[in-house]
Amino acid sequence: MDKSQYERNEKKMSDEYLHKPYHQLFGNLRLNEIVRLLIAEWHTFNPYCEQTMPHTYVERLQGRLDAWNTLFGGDVDINTVLVKLLLEFAVTKDDRDLVQKTLMSCFNLRVISAKQYKALVSAMERKP
Numbered sequence: 001m002d003k004s005q006y007e008r009n010e011k012k013m014s015d016e017y018l019h020k021p022y023h024q025l026f027g028n029l030r031l032n033e034i035v036r037l038l039i040a041e042w043h044t045f046n047p048y049c050e051q052t053m054p055h056t057y058v059e060r061l062q063g064r065l066d067a068w069n070t071l072f073g074g075d076v077d078i079n080t081v082l083v084k085l086l087l088e089f090a091v092t093k094d095d096r097d098l099v100q101k102t103l104m105s106c107f108n109l110r111v112i113s114a115k116q117y118k119a120l121v122s123a124m125e126r127k128p
Contacts (some may be wrong), residue, residue, distance in 0.1 A: 017070075022089070032098035032102040035082060035103065038078060038081060039106050039111055042078050046068075046081075048065070048075040082120055083123045087123060
């Protein structure tokens with residue numbers, strides 16, 4: 001059992017518990033698409049940043065905030081969100097390969113730094 005599964009079991013959080021908030025935030029997007037969106041559009045995608053935007057639907061925002069808090073535990077930075085996503089939802093080798101290609105393309109385009117790239121890839125490699 002890896003560390004994230006252990007922490008989830010300690011909190012009595014099942015996969016079904018995380019399924020609804022995941023789909024409420026990300027819909028049916030694949031993990032590599034979510035990573036690309038988060039890196040490119042962090043301030044648009046983060047509901048805590050969305051609070052400050054005009055013309056925000058309050059009910060929709062509250063649902064997104066609840067889902068965000070369930071998955072990530074509050075107002076956190078992008079690195080924490082990406083690491084939690086990779087540890088929790090990069091289940092198959094295909095998912096990890098697609099995410100690694102996405103991270104490499106973001107690194108080559110100089111969207112993320114070498115330090116961020118290494119940290120995210122090493123977090124992904126900790127998966128069994």
